[in-house]
Amino acid sequence: MAMVAGSPARANRETLAKLLLVAAVMFGFGFAMVPFYRAICDALGLNSVLKADEAVNTQVDMTRLLTVEFDTNLRSELPWTFAPLEKSVRVHPGALTQVVFEIRNESGRAVTGQAIPSYGPQQAARYFKKLECFCFTQQTLAPGEVKRMPVTFVIEPGLPQDVNTVTLSYTFFEVEGRAGKGS
Secondary structure: OOOOOOHHHHHHHHHHHHHHHHHHHHHHHHHHHHHHHHHHHHHHOOOOOOOHHHOOOOOOOOOOOEEEEEEEEEOOOOOEEEEEOOOEEEEOOOOOEEEEEEEEEOOOOOEEEEEEEEEEOHHHHHOEEEEEOHHHOOEEEOOOOEEEEEEEEEEOOOOOOOOOEEEEEEEEEEOOOOOOOOO
8 A cells, every 4th residue: 555645744734733723722712711600600699709999898897896905914933024015906896806915035044835815704705706816826935035926806796785895814824844945
């Protein structure tokens, strides 16, 4: 059987053309899927994306303001000073809030401590949600070191209406057997 010269090259060109056409169609189909996907999601109410100027946290109760007071305590054996940078803040239930506390090691040795939170009134604990807090981990301070530590929280809108002031209190305890070790 005799082969015509150039036919494998022609077959290769035809295959290449078909593959390029398939790749172009697939690429175009991918772009066409974006508006189709958005239309389906809008129709079903899924994956709603708001523009930045339309973004509103509907969880925030703008009709109510609470006072959150901060109280700090140290066990007598802990050679630190510890205080909030603000004694209190006014917040709307549901609003994300951040406050900062400062601790200072007044001793000549490294000391590790752990903060334990408490709430007043006690029922507020169920509605007080901390997203970031130094109380989640032990804190080690070198001699003379100062740390500023944020607490990010939300008070859920379900907090009973008769509660207008919440006190967040922290007590720092020295962690036994951790003095002088790294954090």
